Amino acid sequence: LAKTTQPISMDSYEGQEVNITCSHNNIATNDYITWYQQFPSQGPRFIIQGYKTKVTNEVASLFIPADRKSSTLSLPRVSLSDTAVYYCLVGDGSSNTGKLIFGQGTTLQVKP
Amino acid sequence: DTAVSQTPKYLVTQMGNDKSIKCEQNLGHDTMYWYKQDSKKFLKIMFSYNNKELIINETVPNRFSPKSPDKAHLNLHINSLELGDSAVYFCASSQMLGRSGGANEQFFGPGTRLTVL
Numbered sequence: 001l002a003k004t005t006q007p008i009s010m011d012s013y014e015g016q017e018v019n020i021t022c023s024h025n026n027i028a029t030n031d032y033i034t035w036y037q038q039f040p041s042q043g044p045r046f047i048i049q050g051y052k053t054k055v056t057n058e059v060a061s062l063f064i065p066a067d068r069k070s071s072t073l074s075l076p077r078v079s080l081s082d083t084a085v086y087y088c089l090v091g092d093g094s095s096n097t098g099k100l101i102f103g104q105g106t107t108l109q110v111k112p
Numbered sequence: 113d114t115a116v117s118q119t120p121k122y123l124v125t126q127m128g129n130d131k132s133i134k135c136e137q138n139l140g141h142d143t144m145y146w147y148k149q150d151s152k153k154f155l156k157i158m159f160s161y162n163n164k165e166l167i168i169n170e171t172v173p174n175r176f177s178p179k180s181p182d183k184a185h186l187n188l189h190i191n192s193l194e195l196g197d198s199a200v201y202f203c204a205s206s207q208m209l210g211r212s213g214g215a216n217e218q219f220f221g222p223g224t225r226l227t228v229l
Contacts, residue, residue: 034217043116043202043220044155085153091216100218102147102155 004088009107018075020106022088025069033064033071036087038105044087048073075108083110115139116221118203124227125193133188133224135203143167144186145204145218146178155202161186190226198228 005023012018024033032051036044048055050062050071061074075082085105116137125131137144145168146158160168164180175191190197203221 038155041223043204043223044218045220046217049217087155100157104152104154 003101004090004103006086006088006103006106008104009109011109011111012078013111014079015077018078018082018108018110020073020075020086020088020108021070022073023070024088024090027068027090031090033062033068034089034091034100035060035062035073036089036102038085038087040084044102047086078108078110080110080112082108084108116203116205116219118201118221118224120224121222122225122227124229126229127193127195129193130189130191131193131226132190133201133203133226135186135188135221137184137203137205137219137221139205139207139219140184141205141207141219142183143206143216144180144183145206146186146188147202147204147220149200149202149223151199159186159188193226193228195228198226200225 003026006020032049034049035047037047038044048057048060048062050064052064052068055062063072073086085107087102087105089100089102119134123131143162145160147155148158149155157168157170158172159178161180163183177189179187186203200223202223204218206216206218
């Protein structure tokens with residue numbers, strides 16, 4: 001199973017762009033990269049998913065280099081409400097179980 | 113019109129008791145999951161059911177027994193509660209099992225905070 005490594009915490013200020021990088025050196029060929037967001041006292045929420053290059057939606061962008069050994073979640077112009085834990089996950093390419101492996105996540109603190 | 117709901121939201125009980133947490137999803141999904149999030153915020157999968165059949169059992173003690181009466185419900189029963197069972201338990205669902213290595217989008221419930229005294 002691919003293991004992910006991401007910074008434990010990050011600080012930012014309102015209006016700034018935040019980039020959170022995740023390493024996944026053992027990613028399998030068929031694995032997708034997915035990011036979840038978790039606010040305090042809530043369940044995780046899907047943000048974005050990609051396989052290669054760049055994916056963008058109304059919430060974030062996901063940059064994946066050609067070797068796919070890392071990915072970067074980009075949050076444009078963050079606000080206080082973006083304060084949350086962000087999890088980087090890769091799919092379990094070894095079996096078709098839907099199993100997600102959550103790491104420790106990155107706690108993003110947005111300051112005014 | 114909550115997508116994934118859990119009851120109760122909070123559960124405080126004594127060691128040795130038996131308790132259940134209920135989960136329901138109205139998304140028409142085939143697969144449901146139970147996760148445990150400990151005090152250090154690590155989120156770990158416990159069980160996965162697809163169409164009422166157990167798919168994943170992550171070496172969880174036998175005191176934990178999931179029950180899926182239909183594919184919209186996945187309940188978690190815990191016998192002989194221990195202090196270490198204190199955590200937040202999340203139910204989740206997804207439309208299908210992980211597509212060919214892909215990480216399927218999972219929808220999480222609000223969580224049940226279990227405190228064992």
